[in-house]
Amino acid sequence: MTQAYYTLAVHPEKCNGCGECEIACAKVKADSTDVAHSRIKMLRNFTDNFFGPVVCMQCGEPTCVKSCPANALTKDPDTGVVQWHEERCVTCTICTLGCPYSGIYYNPVTSHVMKCDHCGGDPACVKVCKTGALEYMKNSDLYKEQSPLEDLFAPGLAGCMGCNTELMIRHVLRHVGPDTVLAAPPGCVPGQCVVGMNGECGCKVPSFHPLLTNTASMLAGIRRYYKRKGRDVTCLALAGDGGAADVGFQSLSGAAERGEEILFVVIDNEGYMNTGMQRSSTTPLGSWTSTTPVGPALQGKPREAKYMPLIMLMHSCEYVATASMAYPIDFHEKIEKAYQASKRGFAYVHVFSPCTTGWRFPGDMNIAVQRKAVETNYFPLWEYERSKDKLVFTYPVDEPKPLESYLSVIGKFRHLSKDQINQLREQAIKRMSVLQRIAELGLSSAGTKEQLLVAGEGEFKVADVDVSGVEWGGMPKSHSKSVKSGSN
Amino acid sequence: METKYLIIGSSHAGLSAADEIRINDPDGGLTMVSMEDCLPYSPTVLPYIVSGKVDADEIRLRDEQYFADEKISFLKGKKVVKIDAQASKVTLDDGAEIGYEKILIATGSEPTLPPIPGLKESKYHVLRTMEDAQGINKAAEQAKTAVILGTGLVGMHAAEGLAEKGLKVEVIRGRRPAVLPNYFDKTSMQMIHKVFLDHGIGCNLDNQVASIEPGEGEKAKVILKNGNAIDADMLVVGTGVRSRMDFFVNGAPQMEEGILVDDMMRTSVGNVWAAGDVAQAVDFFSEKKELNAILPDAFEQGKIAGMSMSGDLKAVEAVPGLGKQEGFFYNGGVSMNTFNFFGNRSFAVGLSLVEDGGEYVIHVASDADRCFYQKFVFKGNCLVGAIGINSSLDPGVIMNLIRRKVDMKDKVEDFINDPQNVSRRIMWETWRGVAKI
Numbered sequence: 001m002t003q004a005y006y007t008l009a010v011h012p013e014k015c016n017g018c019g020e021c022e023i024a025c026a027k028v029k030a031d032s033t034d035v036a037h038s039r040i041k042m043l044r045n046f047t048d049n050f051f052g053p054v055v056c057m058q059c060g061e062p063t064c065v066k067s068c069p070a071n072a073l074t075k076d077p078d079t080g081v082v083q084w085h086e087e088r089c090v091t092c093t094i095c096t097l098g099c100p101y102s103g104i105y106y107n108p109v110t111s112h113v114m115k116c117d118h119c120g121g122d123p124a125c126v127k128v129c130k131t132g133a134l135e136y137m138k139n140s141d142l143y144k145e146q147s148p149l150e151d152l153f154a155p156g157l158a159g160c161m162g163c164n165t166e167l168m169i170r171h172v173l174r175h176v177g178p179d180t181v182l183a184a185p186p187g188c189v190p191g192q193c194v195v196g197m198n199g200e201c202g203c204k205v206p207s208f209h210p211l212l213t214n215t216a217s218m219l220a221g222i223r224r225y226y227k228r229k230g231r232d233v234t235c236l237a238l239a240g241d242g243g244a245a246d247v248g249f250q251s252l253s254g255a256a257e258r259g260e261e262i263l264f265v266v267i268d269n270e271g272y273m274n275t276g277m278q279r280s281s282t283t284p285l286g287s288w289t290s291t292t293p294v295g296p297a298l299q300g301k302p303r304e305a306k307y308m309p310l311i312m313l314m315h316s317c318e319y320v321a322t323a324s325m326a327y328p329i330d331f332h333e334k335i336e337k338a339y340q341a342s343k344r345g346f347a348y349v350h351v352f353s354p355c356t357t358g359w360r361f362p363g364d365m366n367i368a369v370q371r372k373a374v375e376t377n378y379f380p381l382w383e384y385e386r387s388k389d390k391l392v393f394t395y396p397v398d399e400p401k402p403l404e405s406y407l408s409v410i411g412k413f414r415h416l417s418k419d420q421i422n423q424l425r426e427q428a429i430k431r432m433s434v435l436q437r438i439a440e441l442g443l444s445s446a447g448t449k450e451q452l453l454v455a456g457e458g459e460f461k462v463a464d465v466d467v468s469g470v471e472w473g474g475m476p477k478s479h480s481k482s483v484k485s486g487s488n
Numbered sequence: 489m490e491t492k493y494l495i496i497g498s499s500h501a502g503l504s505a506a507d508e509i510r511i512n513d514p515d516g517g518l519t520m521v522s523m524e525d526c527l528p529y530s531p532t533v534l535p536y537i538v539s540g541k542v543d544a545d546e547i548r549l550r551d552e553q554y555f556a557d558e559k560i561s562f563l564k565g566k567k568v569v570k571i572d573a574q575a576s577k578v579t580l581d582d583g584a585e586i587g588y589e590k591i592l593i594a595t596g597s598e599p600t601l602p603p604i605p606g607l608k609e610s611k612y613h614v615l616r617t618m619e620d621a622q623g624i625n626k627a628a629e630q631a632k633t634a635v636i637l638g639t640g641l642v643g644m645h646a647a648e649g650l651a652e653k654g655l656k657v658e659v660i661r662g663r664r665p666a667v668l669p670n671y672f673d674k675t676s677m678q679m680i681h682k683v684f685l686d687h688g689i690g691c692n693l694d695n696q697v698a699s700i701e702p703g704e705g706e707k708a709k710v711i712l713k714n715g716n717a718i719d720a721d722m723l724v725v726g727t728g729v730r731s732r733m734d735f736f737v738n739g740a741p742q743m744e745e746g747i748l749v750d751d752m753m754r755t756s757v758g759n760v761w762a763a764g765d766v767a768q769a770v771d772f773f774s775e776k777k778e779l780n781a782i783l784p785d786a787f788e789q790g791k792i793a794g795m796s797m798s799g800d801l802k803a804v805e806a807v808p809g810l811g812k813q814e815g816f817f818y819n820g821g822v823s824m825n826t827f828n829f830f831g832n833r834s835f836a837v838g839l840s841l842v843e844d845g846g847e848y849v850i851h852v853a854s855d856a857d858r859c860f861y862q863k864f865v866f867k868g869n870c871l872v873g874a875i876g877i878n879s880s881l882d883p884g885v886i887m888n889l890i891r892r893k894v895d896m897k898d899k900v901e902d903f904i905n906d907p908q909n910v911s912r913r914i915m916w917e918t919w920r921g922v923a924k925i
Contacts, residue, residue, distance in 0.1 A: 012916070043916075045906055045909055046913070050913065066784075069500075069783060070542060071549050091828060093835070096826070096883050101912075105882060106833060
């Protein structure tokens with residue numbers, strides 16, 4: 001298994017030549033402001049506006065390591081950092097002859113070679129870079145954690161080219177593991193994945209196809225059954241927006257209200273894609289779909305989408321979150337929380353999953369489209385944990401890009417009028433305002449300067465009311481005698 | 489015994505090949521034979537053993553755990569006496585025979601002696617093995633004076649090392665009246681020469697040895713051609729090396745100065761590969777096969793040999809031209825060296841010896857007082873050679889510009905004016921695939 005390591009990423013196009021990185025490095029490494037000691041070097045004096053630091057890239061197959069005749073350079077197997085060992089170095093400088101990228105150089109002040117070592121895992125240069133030209137990427141932790149786990153879907157599934165759903169269901173099921181019963185209501189998930197082909201199932205855990213209407217109730221029954229038998233089985237739904245927000249909403253709402261111990265993941269591709277791109281209640285205003293086409297009578301869907309995550313928030317769920325595969329660390333953190341929460345109550349994760357076929361954009365752009373949705377605050381990433389009773393933006397976007405930058409890349413929005421775009425924008429603003437207010441004030445709004453809209457404590461005294469004479473419309477009087485106050 | 493892969497030699501080429509074989513074939517029987525009874529080391533480090541900078545134990549390239557982890561059977565202290573290339577069998581000096589499926593000759597080179605009368609009879613030192621280095625150090629404990637034959641890398645490094653120990657050192661050239669003549673041109677060579685002289689090391693380039701009179705123990709009297717004599721408490725010879733390949737019987741592969749190899753390090757014998765100082769592979773510039781006995785070439789050739797031996801290049805071999813194009817195959821030896829002396833740094837890469845004129849354009853910046861020298865040799869818009877003494881250039885960046893035949897187009901002048909920044913930028917943009925140049 002290949003290793004993955006933290007990376008010091010360099011974006012020279014963002015560099016403004018301030019040189020703070022060099023000073024920070026010299027300070028940390030040599031307690032000096034003389035940038036001769038800096039392991040990261042600015043490039044300067046160009047006629048075009050290019051700066052850009054250069055620094056050791058901790059190569060996967062470091063030539064410097066192989067070049068060293070004294071074994072004074074080694075690649076650390078845990079961190080991936082190419083370490084220089086002063087005690088063995090003979091300053092032959094053959095390492096500098098091997099490095100193509102000026103990652104290791106001779107320091108004339110100390111008379112030694114020197115190179116970046118990531119400051120042991122907390123690079124000083126990254127901390128002082130204001131433009132984001134230097135970034136310390138820790139994505140490898142996710143890879144190390146998830147890659148040893150088994151992908152519980154079979155290979156070779158028949159998703160459309162660039163399908164995000166196939167990607168995310170693999171991630172979800174790998175994460176929650178094999179002690180799972182999977183419910184996949186009709187849609188893309190069973191259609192391309194679980195059903196498999198040639199008589200073999202595409203899924204390696206027990207799975208079934210509920211009707212589009214009753215996913216949550218069926219899972220509820222299964223969960224309760226196993227619990228009664230003394231087994232903790234994860235009951236996972238991978239439902240489309242149709243099976244969650246439309247015809248499946250009834251059973252979903254009921255199960256959430258009852259606090260059934262289910263992990264309900266909704267794959268929102270904003271339509272019934274599997275059956276030919278029909279509109280659903282999560283299809284945005286103006287979208288082209290096969291049932292809301294664009295022509296003289298109609299300019300795409302005339303109604304706004306409903307925002308399921310907030311609706312589910314009001315069900316007293318154990319956990320509610322929105323997620324996107326384009327932010328995999330955030331995604332997995334949420335799946336983990338949802339998984340844990342599903343042992344105690346209802347966990348709902350709403351995943352934004354653009355459809356290359358139904359929305360019409362190139363197959364290699366799915367992640368980019370998701371990023372645009374998040375960066376415009378069209379699909380904000382947040383979570384609510386009942387234990388903390390707080391709604392938190394897990395990926396706050398303080399300077400959102402204009403909504404047009406998201407709408408422009410998607411074919412189903414190609415015909416949008418200025419009015420439709422403004423309407424979409426207003427709806428996004430409304431969503432964000434409500435979410436922000438809940439985030440700021442909390443669901444209970446206690447202890448804030450806002451006036452309490454529900455009165456505080458009052459007196460609770462059970463009244464002694466005789467309802468024997470009450471007429472129960474249409475019912476025989478004799479029956480009414482059996483009604484006592486307090487019984488139901 | 490029988491083994492699938494047999495590697496003779498345990499320095500850079502051999503170890504690099506072993507690593508590569510194990511990437512592609514984790515289980516195939518792999519045996520490594522070394523004539524020295526110790527853990528692997530690089531001959532390049534030996535001058536620093538002489539100078540006392542590092543100890544023999546500190547600088548081992550691999551430890552016992554490596555051989556255990558990689559399932560390599562390491563036979564140390566065994567010398568190869570003969571290789572029967574037809575029978576695919578090796579005989580060691582203890583009589584053991586090893587049958588192999590594929591063999592890599594990575595035996596490096598051994599020192600040669602100049603044909604000076606009396607030399608063989610003297611108790612001279614060479615510097616090619618750890619034992620040699622330790623022998624020099626032992627002799628230097630008692631010696632007050634030393635004579636070094638040879639002004640190449642070995643001779644000059646030894647001179648510095650012994651001078652630092654307090655000996656009075658006299659260096660006498662070999663065939664050519666020059667210091668490091670293979671790498672440094674006239675001007676840069678003179679600068680280096682001067683530094684040695686300023687540090688009290690005798691190095692009159694007119695002196696040539698006529699004969700040597702062995703004395704008591706390590707002592708010797710070196711008689712020069714002009715009649716003068718120099719008394720030495722110890723003698724060190726560093727006048728050249730030749731490939732160690734005299735063990736083939738029955739169907740030896742083709743050899744010239746070294747064992748001839750193609751660009752996958754294969755010899756003319758189907759299951760015999762060669763890599764490192766022993767191999768004679770294509771030269772980057774002349775496109776003829778030449779020896780290029782430098783460390784970076786050793787591990788690169790070793791790697792390619794390992795890939796070829798373990799079948800990793802089969803897919804690439806099947807498509808004519810692909811290997812060369814994609815860089816899997818050896819793309820030719822380039823001369824490249826660093827030479828650091830008395831606190832000064834220098835490097836020479838590519839066609840560094842070219843003097844002005846013809847198809848080459850030379851750019852030189854030189855300041856003898858500061859011992860600074862910078863030379864670039866251009867062919868068209870491509871850099872083909874460079875020398876730096878105490879320059880702030882990155883040798884590796886310069887070397888890669890040469891190796892990758894980077895066409896600098898209209899940036900040549902910018903490069904000459906600010907080679908450090910411009911060369912770094914070119915290489916960085918090349919890596920990022922957005923070569924702006």
